Amino acid sequence: MVLQMQVWALNLMLSGGPVSFDPADMWAQMGWLAKLVVIVLFIMSAWSIGVMIDRLIAFNAARTESRKFAPAVAGALREGKLDEAIKIADRYKKSHLAKVVVAGLQEFQSHGVSTELSGETIDASRRALERAEAIVSAELKRGISSLATIGSTGPFVGLFGTVVGIINAFKGIASEKSTGLGAVAGGISEALVTTAIGLFVAIPAVMMFNYFNGRMESFTVEMGNSSSELVDYFIKRMQKTGAKH
Numbered sequence: 041m042v043l044q045m046q047v048w049a050l051n052l053m054l055s056g057g058p059v060s061f062d063p064a065d066m067w068a069q070m071g072w073l074a075k076l077v078v079i080v081l082f083i084m085s086a087w088s089i090g091v092m093i094d095r096l097i098a099f100n101a102a103r104t105e106s107r108k109f110a111p112a113v114a115g116a117l118r119e120g121k122l123d124e125a126i127k128i129a130d131r132y133k134k135s136h137l138a139k140v141v142v143a144g145l146q147e148f149q150s151h152g153v154s155t156e157l158s159g160e161t162i163d164a165s166r167r168a169l170e171r172a173e174a175i176v177s178a179e180l181k182r183g184i185s186s187l188a189t190i191g192s193t194g195p196f197v198g199l200f201g202t203v204v205g206i207i208n209a210f211k212g213i214a215s216e217k218s219t220g221l222g223a224v225a226g227g228i229s230e231a232l233v234t235t236a237i238g239l240f241v242a243i244p245a246v247m248m249f250n251y252f253n254g255r256m257e258s259f260t261v262e263m264g265n266s267s268s269e270l271v272d273y274f275i276k277r278m279q280k281t282g283a284k285h
Contacts, residue, residue, distance in 0.1 A: 088245045166271055
């Protein structure tokens with residue numbers, strides 16, 4: 041049906057009919073319901089663009105600061121300076137790794153280094169790391185699900201506008217008692233415009249949703265590896281402390 045309307049529009053253009061591609065003219069010819077569909081689609085587009093920009097900034101900042109944080113904190117831990125490691129983590133507040141690592145370090149330090157409570161201390165630190173991972177993951181995912189919603193509903197909102205355009209096309213036929221292309225041109229233009237805008241909104245949203253999901257998987261793996269390495273560090277540290285006693 042959409043393809044047939046496109047053929048009609050092409051025939052109308054070739055036949056020398058009054059076809060205008062001026063956005064102002066097309067907007068003026070639309071019915072109020074089609075205009076409402078276009079407004080909704082532009083709101084969806086503006087929201088998705090805002091989410092894309094916000095998440096790109098957040099993800100790039102997390103990546104950049106984590107690359108600086110990892111070697112700095114590793115050096116402090118090798119020297120056994122937990123306080124220094126926590127201070128380093130506090131300096132990189134946008135790093136996803138720093139947010140996770142500092143939670144584990146603070147929990148471990150709060151228990152002190154006691155061989156009698158080693159199991160309890162390690163378990164508490166591991167739970168703190170898991171909680172921090174969940175919180176950071178939720179922060180990084182903020183708004184991403186809306187891209188999936190916009191990507192899946194955008195074409196249907198545009199399709200609703202297409203249906204409205206078809207209805208107006210048939211109304212034009214009924215009012216003018218004519219089946220010529222001129223009678224349906226307004227309805228066809230509404231249908232094609234709303235469909236195109238719906239696809240224009242949905243395609244970037246879907247692409248960026250998949251892109252952000254890929255980056256989130258990478259961040260999740262990095263946080264999991266950092267947590268595992270930190271727990272191993274705690275175990276080795278407590279074993280050394282126990283050996284000294």
